[in-house]
Amino acid sequence: MYQNLRELRILRGITAKEMADTLKLKTEAAYYKKESGMTKFSLNEARIIAEKLGMPIEQIFFGHTVSCNDTNGLMGTGCLGS
Numbered sequence: 001m002y003q004n005l006r007e008l009r010i011l012r013g014i015t016a017k018e019m020a021d022t023l024k025l026k027t028e029a030a031y032y033k034k035e036s037g038m039t040k041f042s043l044n045e046a047r048i049i050a051e052k053l054g055m056p057i058e059q060i061f062f063g064h065t066v067s068c069n070d071t072n073g074l075m076g077t078g079c080l081g082s
Contacts, residue, residue: 009035016031022049
């Protein structure tokens, strides 16, 4: 799910263990579950990751397009599938 996050982390030479420690997760596996999308990141965790990577949170976690289902139709005609 967060392929971009994985690529950014690896590109910067940051291990999953280091990210787990940064987020105060008990295990590296707990981080992998989040990075793979099995478990969601909290907003605070996303903020910490963005700071660690030195990037805006939007660039890491949010794509450029969303579907109407993702926004419950709040995007009006600007969302995919309208």
